[in-house]
Amino acid sequence: MGVVKEGFYKGNKKVDIEKNKLYIVNIEDMSDEGLGIGHIDGMAVFVKDTAPGDEAEVRIVKVKKNFCFGRLERIITPSSFRVEPFCPMARKCGGCTLQHISYEKELDIKKNRVLNCLSRIGGIEDPEQYLEDVYGMKSPYHYRNKMQFPVGVRGDSSKESKAESDAEKKYKDSFSAFSCQTKTVLGFYAGRTHSLIPITNCKIGHGVNKAVISAVTKWADKCKISVYNEETGEGILRHVLTRVGFATGQLMVCIVVNTKNVPETDKLVAELSREVEKYRAGGNNVKLKSVVMNVNKERTNRILGDKTILINGRDYITDYIGDVKFQISAQSFYQVNPVQTEKLYSKALEYADLTGEEIVWDMYSGIGTISLFLAQKAKKVYGVEVVSQAIEDAKINAEINDITNVEFFVGKAEEVVPVWMENHIGVYDSHSSKLHRGVDVVVVDPPRKGCDEKLLETIVTMSPKRMVYVSCDPATLSRDLKYLLANGFKLERFAVYDQFSRTMHCETVALLTRISSK
Template sequence: MTKQLELPVQKNEEVEFDITGLTHEGDGVGKVEGFTLFVPQALPGERIKAKVLKVKKNYGYAKLVEMVEASPDRLEPPCPVYHQCGGCSLQHVSYEEQLRQKTIIVQDNLKRLGNIEHATVHPTLGMKDPWRYRNKAQVPIGEEEGGLIGGFYAQRSHRIINMESCLIQHEKNDEVIELVKRAASQLGISAYNEQTRKGLLRHVVVKVGFKTGEVMVVLVINGDKLPNQEELVNQLTKKVDGLKSLAVNVNKKQTNVIFGDQTQIIWGEPYIYDYIGNIKFAISPRSFYQVNPVQTEILYGKALEYANLTGNETVIDAYCGIGTISLFLAQKAKHVYGVEIVPEAIADAKRNARLNVMENVDFAVGEAERIIPWWYAQGIKADVVVVDPPRKGCDETLLDTLIQMKPKRIVYVSCNPSTLARDLQILEAGGYVTKEVQPVDMFPHTFHVESVAWLSLKE
């Protein structure tokens, strides 16, 4: 109790202070007598009154109560459920300021966590039209007053916010989800209940090919059979333009993971197709494909630029997924080796290589930190290595192997500025220097930012 009394703020107290920055999750940051408070929806440059909700030893959390002085970059969010939905966090910020803050977040992480100040961090590359950019919707389904509802979860909860339209989703996603909700309600298909573990329809997943217009719908169910399946298929095939594939995925587990292991195509084709640049990709119900194809082309284009290929290089692509970056690189490389832990992704990668008649690529299933050292032991030495790891960053064994292998260049594609900074520091200690970092806004109106970093081996 004594320690709490020594702090400059107490729980439930209202305080007035200035917001000086944003966290990587989009919350405002300010200080009261040197004590840090995090405030959702507050912006840098604003003076606010806030109620303290939680106090820890060195920091606390507060709720915005009154705007004393607003930022000129503050906007009224266009989405009617913005303040309840947990899908977006920055719709109340002008897009120009979103891009500026994302650049600052990358710079701050590199400096604070990686001790990297010498690298050029370019301004974040944004979109001309930062709306309706998502080609995939994964919407949980619930039940309310006898009808089905669908939408994203409320912030920090599993309470579904019903919505008819999402401004960052492709319009076709909205259309299909509404059709499924109505048709399933009419046909007596129940929604899954997380508490009771009863009910059938868990999620509706919609995928749209931006360049082809092809549509895939996946219904994730808590059971072995979809009742009135024929009639549901009939309704969707009549009403959805561009529909090419309808699938059912069975997930009977008590889990937050969306997909189960069993998928069945109940109508149409097993794939839809789309393009990134000139490369064609087959997209299956469970394959990973970047959700913003417009910015993906920019992101991969920058990775290709940093790889600086002349046609004579051997390239390794770690965490290659369905081969998107690998095939981009194969256009300019002598040979590309891709590795990915998910067997289905590698099957898709091989299929995509055949689809584009690219014979200078090989793909392997396994952990990058095991396969690449094995390749190295077999005499496969890369001139360029591209890594695109998950949010946790690269495994230390993989980084050690890269340092031993000494490729001339490493191109690091990151979705997490903090693990990027950590891994760059390790690579720099191993003989590399970070030359440039290019942030790319793959997810406008959210706090996420992707980056491409170029590292060169020191002479």
């Protein structure tokens, strides 16, 4: 087979880049996916596990028309920002992308990414003038309260990545109290693959996960619980999901299975109880409160099915954000970083600037996390969410907190809000002996894809005095801000929160005020 060459034109000169050839590359920047960016004769090359300032030897693995991808072979001169990864599995695992970069530089990268999006996509001139701060974590490890582990079989070349370094072996041995050479393994997929990387103690998950992994793998081996095969659709055990209430210490373990007829689940509960008690003996205040089984018979990449069955305890755990208590099921949406979430929501509450007289709408309200936070300071909060189960959870959460000044609707906000406005604005309220006035504050916390344009149109029509936008994607935030700023709103300020440490993701909260009605 001949050498594969691709090229692009630099001026009038064609530049050929050869696949599998080694090149010396200076890394200049980071992509939104956490890949280092360098250039070879003007062509952009993206390289995993590199940092800005690295001089690296890179092997080209894929060549496109205007860019290429390389694999890091060795660091020639390390960047001043390069550090030893906290987890020896970091290079293989697809979970963390920034462990090889100092935390200070990680925060700087995230800040620059947000600023770049606001400028390039949002058309905002000098966006840094509106930036309050970038709020990092005191310790950017063991912060996740939810983990989802795919299940595999040790030595299965179709699922498990076999190569193991001395550091990786030492890492496994260091958790021998919770490990054994089980045939069944839990872990994460390598980046952009379905090759399973066995993990015994994820560095960004709660420490109790190593006890859960040990218990589940021992149970599966002893009771001969087969592992689900994606290609054939056969086998029982697909995933293991854990949730931990950081404020309460309550633990939920959910096994995701291919059938509701799973044998010897009582032995699973016994194994989990033993391993969690062993973990507690180390001075850790975690209590096993819920063991459930989620049935997913579909041949899909979707992790959870629609039916969840209680095995032991209760089918939910509780946790707190600030003083607000939340009931969380296996399928509830709940922010994964409770430490940063409380800070983020406190900032959203500050931006809302509530005095107790305001009417507030919370779009994409989920299980009511932001709504209930806001209700502590508002006259009335309305939450709207398309997922009916989330609204049921929100109503329960309002009830257990004895919060009565909230009301939740199922549906699309752009459909629910106009009906509400038609029926309420200017209508006499017999309870207050006043006319209903307009909406004072709107809060949105959309998924990664951002707000639907019809919703943005609805918000413009609502004409609130203030709008608080909580975003998990700076690109879609910037797109939506561009629309809002062109339709009667002004950006006052924003803050960035490192909600997903050691990855490229972050959260941004922005305050907008109405300058005119359109």
